[in-house]
Amino acid sequence: MILSAAEQIGGPRQIWYLSYRGGEVRRITNDPNDYGEIGLTSDSRSLVALQRDDLSSIWIVRKGDVANARQIITSANRTDGLYGISWTPDNRIVYVPRPSISFEIWTMNPDGSDRRQLTAEGELPRVVPDGHHVVFTSHRSGTPHIWRVDIDGNNLRQLTNGKGEWLADYSSDGKWVVYLSAGFGTNTLWKVASPEGPRDGQPIQLTHENTLYPSFSPDGKLIAFHYEDERASPKSGVAIISFDGGPPIKRFDIEAPVRWTQDSKDLLYVKDQTAGNSTIWSQPIRGGAPRQVARLKTDAVYWFDWSRDGQQLAWVHHVANHDVVLIRDLK
Numbered sequence: 001m002i003l004s005a006a007e008q009i010g011g012p013r014q015i016w017y018l019s020y021r022g023g024e025v026r027r028i029t030n031d032p033n034d035y036g037e038i039g040l041t042s043d044s045r046s047l048v049a050l051q052r053d054d055l056s057s058i059w060i061v062r063k064g065d066v067a068n069a070r071q072i073i074t075s076a077n078r079t080d081g082l083y084g085i086s087w088t089p090d091n092r093i094v095y096v097p098r099p100s101i102s103f104e105i106w107t108m109n110p111d112g113s114d115r116r117q118l119t120a121e122g123e124l125p126r127v128v129p130d131g132h133h134v135v136f137t138s139h140r141s142g143t144p145h146i147w148r149v150d151i152d153g154n155n156l157r158q159l160t161n162g163k164g165e166w167l168a169d170y171s172s173d174g175k176w177v178v179y180l181s182a183g184f185g186t187n188t189l190w191k192v193a194s195p196e197g198p199r200d201g202q203p204i205q206l207t208h209e210n211t212l213y214p215s216f217s218p219d220g221k222l223i224a225f226h227y228e229d230e231r232a233s234p235k236s237g238v239a240i241i242s243f244d245g246g247p248p249i250k251r252f253d254i255e256a257p258v259r260w261t262q263d264s265k266d267l268l269y270v271k272d273q274t275a276g277n278s279t280i281w282s283q284p285i286r287g288g289a290p291r292q293v294a295r296l297k298t299d300a301v302y303w304f305d306w307s308r309d310g311q312q313l314a315w316v317h318h319v320a321n322h323d324v325v326l327i328r329d330l331k
Contacts, residue, residue, distance in 0.1 A: 002028070002047060002330075004036045015049055015327070028327065035325075046328045056082040056302060056318040058095060060110050063311050066295060071317075072112035073097075081316035083123040087307045088151065089131035093314055096123050105136060107151075110312060118153040127151075128170040129218070135159070135177060137166040146179050148194075160192060162203065167213065170194070171243070172220040178206070179214070186210045189225055191243075206245045213257035217264040222249070222285070224267055226256030238267065240285060252283055254290070259305060268293070270301045280304065280313075 001018040015028040015035050029035060037050040058081040061069035073080045083096035083103060092107050103123040108115040122136040131151060138147045138158075146160040146168045159168075159177055168179040175197035180187040189211045193201030209229040216223055221243055228236045232248075238256055239248040258267040266282040278301045280294040294313065302318035 002038055002040060002044075004038055004049070015047070017330075028330070045330055046326065047330065048324055048326050051323045051325045053321045053323075054079050054082060054318065055321070056080055056316050058085060058093070059298070059315050059317055061294075061296070061313050063294075063313065066297060069296065069298075072108075072110065079318075081303060082318055084125045084136075085303050085305055085314055085316060086125050086127045086134070087305050087312075087314065088127050089129075089308045091307055091309070091312065094118070094125045094127055094134055096125065103139075105134065105149075110314075116153070118151075119147075119149055119156070122147065122149075124167050126169050128174060129172045130174055133170075135168045135170055137168065144182070146177060157195065159194065160203070165190075169214050169216045171216050172218050176220075176243075178216060178223055180211060181205075187212060189214055189223070204245065206241060215258055215260060216243075217260050218262055219264040222264065224258050224260065226258075227251075238269070238283075240267075250285055250287070254281070254283055257303065262308070262310060268304075268306070270304060 001020060003016055003018060004013045005016050006013050012032050013034045017026045017028055034052040035049045039048045056079045057071050058073055059069050059071050080097045081095050085093060085095045087093060092109060094107050096103055096105055103121055104117055105119040105122045105125050106115055106117050121140045122138045125134050125136040127134055133148050133150055135148045137144050144164050144166045145158055146165050147158050149156045162181055164182040165179045168177050170177055175194055176191050177194050178191045181190050187210060188205060189207040190203050190205050192203045209227050212226040214223055214225045222240050224238055224240050227239045234253045237251055237253045238258055240250045241248050254269045258269045266284050268280055268282055270278055271281050272279050278296045278298055279292050281290045282293045283290040298317055300318050302316040304315035306313055
């Protein structure tokens with residue numbers, strides 16, 4: 001068999017040879033790109049495959065000064081920020097650089113200076129509201145779980161231990177963590193007590209439909225997330241539920257991921273991701289028409305996050321290049 005597979009979770013998907021009878025495994029490709037959609041010739045001596053090369057960069061702009069947006073990391077052939085960015089209360093950026101197959105979490109100043117490594121393995125970081133910890137997804141045990149580390153890189157601690165958990169966020173009081181639990185084609189939203197929360201707290205399921213991108217409101221009362229539900233109207237969009245669970249309080253036909261405004265009254269989201277025309281909009285949770293709050297004059301905004309003081313915006317610009325490649329003389 002010829003197949004596309006990753007050697008480890010989160011690593012690049014390479015082309016492999018697998019002997020059906022003997023079980024021999026051998027890599028055909030060995031590079032940082034991803035491969036898929038493989039086709040073989042009838043004599044099995046040549047193949048074509050779709051090659052994907054992801055490039056991303058982190059940009060910063062001060063509020064109301066879009067004309068002077070700047071890229072803060074300029075090295076080529078990287079995917080900086082593609083696996084998460086988040087602001088600390090003292091205006092540092094927590095991000096994931098990915099120059100190779102390993103995931104690491106780092107911090108830096110908004111100008112790209114004073115870069116410091118927090119973890120040797122981790123992705124999708126979110127800074128805890130008090131600024132003392134970072135919660136993230138880690139595959140270090142072979143199965144993705146939610147972990148936490150101090151903002152200085154010390155006191156690494158595992159928070160979940162289920163069948164596979166990822167993409168977490170913290171409540172404003174620091175007592176609860178929400179996260180996604182991976183199922184058979186469906187991610188559901190759960191919450192569990194943090195180390196500072198109720199000592200007898202067990203994981204509690206909050207949704208049953210397919211869920212992505214959970215986000216706690218700053219006041220700790222609400223959780224917003226992307227949903228897909230054939231029974232709902234609209235069938236997909238962003239829903240808001242109470243921290244205590246229950247059916248959605250509101251549904252909006254807007255794009256995810258979303259971020260909350262600091263007063264917990266509006267959801268921020270990206271719209272119109274066409275060439276040079278990405279915009280950020282604010283949707284009041286009480287209802288009513290959204291309003292535009294920023295025009296980024298760029299396309300392909302993957303992640304974004306406002307600084308805690310609301311004065312700086314960080315976003316990840318992402319481009320995926322695709323090529324068809326031909327590999328000859330396999331035998």
